[in-house]
Amino acid sequence: MSSAVVFDPGQHRVTDHPPPIVQVVDQSRGTWGIMLFITTEACLFVMLFVAYFFLVQINGYWRIEERPKLHYSLPMLAVLVLSSFVLHWGEQQVKKGLLNKGRLALGLTILLGLFFLFLTYLEDTEHLRTLTPRSNSYGSIFYTIVSLHGLHVCVGLLMLSWVFFLRQWEPAQRAPHRPYHNAAMYWHFVDTVWVFVVGILYVAPNLYKSL
Amino acid sequence: MSTTVVQQRLTALWETPKTLHGWLGTVDHKELGKRYIATAMVFLILGGVEALLIRLQLWGPQGNLLTPEMYDQIFTMHALSMIFWYASPILSGFSIFLVPLLIGARDLAFPRLNAFTYWAFLFSGILLYIGPVLGQAPDAGWFAYVPYTLSRYSPSHGLDLYNVSLVLLTISTTGGAINFLVTILRMRAPGMSISKMPLMLYSTGTMSIIAILSLPALTACNIMLELDRQWQTHFFDVARGGHPLLWQQLFWFFGHPWVYIVFLPATGMISMMVPVFSRRPIVGYAYIAASTVLTGLVGFGVWLHHMFTTGIGHLGMSFFAAASMTISIFTIIQVIAWVATMWLGKPVMTAAMHYVVGFIALIVVGGLSGVATAVIPLDWQINDSYWVVAHIHYVLVGGNLFPVLAALYYWTPKMTGRLMNERWGKISFWVTFIGFQLAFFTMHILGVAGMPRRVYTYVSGLHWGWMNQVITVGAFIVALGILITIINFFWSRKHGAIAGNDPWHADTLEWSTESPPPPYGSLHIPTVISRHPLWDEHEEEEDPRGECILDQGRLTLVTTPLDAQPLSIARIAKDTIKPLLAALGLFVILGAIAFRMMLIVWPAILFTLIVLALWLRPNPETEEA
Numbered sequence: 001m002s003s004a005v006v007f008d009p010g011q012h013r014v015t016d017h018p019p020p021i022v023q024v025v026d027q028s029r030g031t032w033g034i035m036l037f038i039t040t041e042a043c044l045f046v047m048l049f050v051a052y053f054f055l056v057q058i059n060g061y062w063r064i065e066e067r068p069k070l071h072y073s074l075p076m077l078a079v080l081v082l083s084s085f086v087l088h089w090g091e092q093q094v095k096k097g098l099l100n101k102g103r104l105a106l107g108l109t110i111l112l113g114l115f116f117l118f119l120t121y122l123e124d125t126e127h128l129r130t131l132t133p134r135s136n137s138y139g140s141i142f143y144t145i146v147s148l149h150g151l152h153v154c155v156g157l158l159m160l161s162w163v164f165f166l167r168q169w170e171p172a173q174r175a176p177h178r179p180y181h182n183a184a185m186y187w188h189f190v191d192t193v194w195v196f197v198v199g200i201l202y203v204a205p206n207l208y209k210s211l
Numbered sequence: 212m213s214t215t216v217v218q219q220r221l222t223a224l225w226e227t228p229k230t231l232h233g234w235l236g237t238v239d240h241k242e243l244g245k246r247y248i249a250t251a252m253v254f255l256i257l258g259g260v261e262a263l264l265i266r267l268q269l270w271g272p273q274g275n276l277l278t279p280e281m282y283d284q285i286f287t288m289h290a291l292s293m294i295f296w297y298a299s300p301i302l303s304g305f306s307i308f309l310v311p312l313l314i315g316a317r318d319l320a321f322p323r324l325n326a327f328t329y330w331a332f333l334f335s336g337i338l339l340y341i342g343p344v345l346g347q348a349p350d351a352g353w354f355a356y357v358p359y360t361l362s363r364y365s366p367s368h369g370l371d372l373y374n375v376s377l378v379l380l381t382i383s384t385t386g387g388a389i390n391f392l393v394t395i396l397r398m399r400a401p402g403m404s405i406s407k408m409p410l411m412l413y414s415t416g417t418m419s420i421i422a423i424l425s426l427p428a429l430t431a432c433n434i435m436l437e438l439d440r441q442w443q444t445h446f447f448d449v450a451r452g453g454h455p456l457l458w459q460q461l462f463w464f465f466g467h468p469w470v471y472i473v474f475l476p477a478t479g480m481i482s483m484m485v486p487v488f489s490r491r492p493i494v495g496y497a498y499i500a501a502s503t504v505l506t507g508l509v510g511f512g513v514w515l516h517h518m519f520t521t522g523i524g525h526l527g528m529s530f531f532a533a534a535s536m537t538i539s540i541f542t543i544i545q546v547i548a549w550v551a552t553m554w555l556g557k558p559v560m561t562a563a564m565h566y567v568v569g570f571i572a573l574i575v576v577g578g579l580s581g582v583a584t585a586v587i588p589l590d591w592q593i594n595d596s597y598w599v600v601a602h603i604h605y606v607l608v609g610g611n612l613f614p615v616l617a618a619l620y621y622w623t624p625k626m627t628g629r630l631m632n633e634r635w636g637k638i639s640f641w642v643t644f645i646g647f648q649l650a651f652f653t654m655h656i657l658g659v660a661g662m663p664r665r666v667y668t669y670v671s672g673l674h675w676g677w678m679n680q681v682i683t684v685g686a687f688i689v690a691l692g693i694l695i696t697i698i699n700f701f702w703s704r705k706h707g708a709i710a711g712n713d714p715w716h717a718d719t720l721e722w723s724t725e726s727p728p729p730p731y732g733s734l735h736i737p738t739v740i741s742r743h744p745l746w747d748e749h750e751e752e753e754d755p756r757g758e759c760i761l762d763q764g765r766l767t768l769v770t771t772p773l774d775a776q777p778l779s780i781a782r783i784a785k786d787t788i789k790p791l792l793a794a795l796g797l798f799v800i801l802g803a804i805a806f807r808m809m810l811i812v813w814p815a816i817l818f819t820l821i822v823l824a825l826w827l828r829p830n831p832e833t834e835e836a
Binding site: 050 | 320321324385388389392393396397401423424425426427428430431434435438439442443444445448451452453454456457460461464736756757758759760761763766768769777778779780781782820824827828829
């Protein structure tokens with residue numbers, strides 16, 4: 001893989017004994033760290049989905065509550081899925097060394113993420129007219145999950161912007177795509193959560209009612 | 212090139228200067244591990260004083276030392292201090308100090324994250340103890356059942372502080388868990404394949420996986436409760452479709468695995484000490500490793516046994532009762548392996564070994580009362596009585612405090628360079644052990660006699676008085692025993708015998724370094740060919756060409772996860788105060804949320820984000836993922 005950056009003892013000529021036993025710079029720890037971080041974050045959403053099912057099942061909310069409308073949530077899904085593909089394409093470009101294309105894809109992903117937040121705003125202003133977090137426990141769990149996801153979109157956007165504005169992109173001691181890769185992993189995670197949010201919170205109640 | 216020159220070079224690279232910046236910004240795992248242990252011991256003492264206050268109040272019928280409100284706050288603070296701020300952090304402290312030494316690495320995988328988790332742990336404890344300072348401590352028990360904890364019934368800031376301090380502690384514990392897993396899986400010495408690593412790594416690794424998977428359930432609970440308390444949502448409000456069992460299900464889905472978070476690493480430490488003091492390799496290495504991992508796994512399927520009296524269906528209860536009994540098998544396997552090791556070896560009864568044997572005795576009793584409690588009809592009878600209090604103290608004091616005291620006698624020489632006094636160690640053991648039996652065995656009887664837990668007093672004529680007096684006397688004897696060890700520790704730091712590298716003739720790598728270890732750990736990254744590096748013929752630091760010195764910078768070796776073959780060189784970050792600032796930012800954010808000061812929250816979030824951005828910026832000099 002192109003990620004193997006050779007450890008260059010010439011830069012560190014302070015010792016007179018031979019170079020170390022291996023001469024590759026480690027880049028795996030950060031990726032392992034972000035994967036474990038994503039795992040624990042995913043568990044948080046699983047717990048909230050469990051709470052959602054618990055409250056829906058006990059109160060029969062899918063029967064009595066109004067169906068959540070799909071005309072914003074499905075386009076929002078499309079926006080996020082598209083952003084993931086764009087970002088993945090960008091990562092491929094960076095791996096090939098085409099840094100400008102990578103930066104372009106990153107910028108595009110950030111714009112799509114901001115567009116997602118704009119759609120969230122539209123969807124919420126409409127939805128809040130019929131259901132609020134204080135209406136009942138259904139509203140509470142619904143908006144908690146959606147808002148927590150929105151918060152994760154914001155965090156993901158901050159990570160991507162951080163990589164976007166990172167000066168040090170030239171291949172120095174580290175393959176340049178590594179921070180890119182780690183931020184992208186988090187963004188893909190945020191997108192995947194939205195797939196589940198749409199499936200469970202928006203589509204499933206509609207399917208249930210039409211059965 | 213002479214060894215001294217290399218030593219000087221490595222020391223210059225790794226030593227934390229003795230300045231204020233060095234003190235606040237150190238990322239040295241040895242320093243942070245010792246701080247973890249010291250801070251957790253402070254919480255042990257705070258929780259211990261609270262326990263003694265509880266026992267004084269319950270000395271006789273109609274006690275009036277404490278008001279009911281104070282009593283509720285004190286028993287809640289006792290449990291929170293012990294379960295969250297002592298039991299888990301102290302084990303993390305030992306692991307942070309020991310894991311890099313055990314695997315021959317120069318530091319943990321993420322040293323700055325390590326510093327951050329320490330500060331977050333400290334600040335979360337401060338956040339919790341703001342409550343009692345204001346006279347508004349949490350007062351609904353450590354599992355904070357709704358609806359008592361809703362703002363209608365508990366209007367003080369106590370439960371808000373409970374929520375935010377637990378969120379901060381969870382962030383700290385999760386960060387630590389990620390750090391342990393990556394370190395254990397990626398940074399073991401060449402040759403230390405997964406079948407040769409010390410058993411403590413299995414228990415620390417399993418604990419980390421449990422933490423990563425179960426702690427989010429607690430976070431979900433804290434988020435929902437705080438939203439209910441401050442933003443009038445209805446997760447737990449029955450009138451608006453909320454449900455109290457939602458709290459209980461999620462809390463115990465976290466709560467029972469937490470028992471193994473504070474227990475499994477302790478069994479790992481026991482598995483390190485038993486073979487050393489039995490003078491032979493441990494019996495059933497693979498069985499212990501497997502049952503450690505299986506305990507963690509099955510530990511996710513037993514939480515409902517905390518809720519047998521809440522009216523759950525019979526099928527569910529039967530399944531969870533069976534799983535709860537199954538999990539004891541894995542502990543029994545470990546107990547049999549430890550006893551067999553002693554049986555086949557030549558036990559040396561040092562002070563540490565006293566605590567080890569005491570631990571085994573207590574965990575067998577606590578395990579048996581646990582299996583008994585998993586029997587549903589018996590559970591219905593003894594639920595919320597002092598029987599349960601007896602059980603939790605047998606498994607948590609027996610399963611955590613005794614191994615920790617053993618570890619203190621065993622590893623203090625490595626940390627301070629001086630042995631602790633053996634004679635006073637044994638006296639401390641017997642005092643603690645006898646006091647423990649007086650206090651907690653009596654609680655079984657008191658529970659069966661009908662005394663409910665968490666009552667602030669009782670009427671006379673129930674014949675509970677004398678048992679409560681025995682318990683109170685026992686509690687003070689336990690406190691005396693622990694006090695002896697604390698005094699012993701401070702006395703031995705000045706006057707103890709010089710330890711040397713390996714005072715116990717132990718088998719694992721931490722004993723190959725000097726006591727206390729130099730800032731860089733071992734001179735050459737060691738290589739390992741067996742489970743007992745110091746007992747075999749192989750010379751770990753044999754490195755004639757000097758390829759394993761790694762003094763070209765702050766470097767350590769990364770190896771493959773299973774076979775531990777050298778793979779690459781990891782750069783280790785320098786000392787920095789950014790982790791401290793990030794933890795401080797989170798402290799301000801969460802504290803402000805608890806006191807509803809939203810104007811402070813936003814600037815604090817901005818501050819924390821800026822610190823994190825600077826922290827994560829790759830630095831061409833010392834770049835670190």
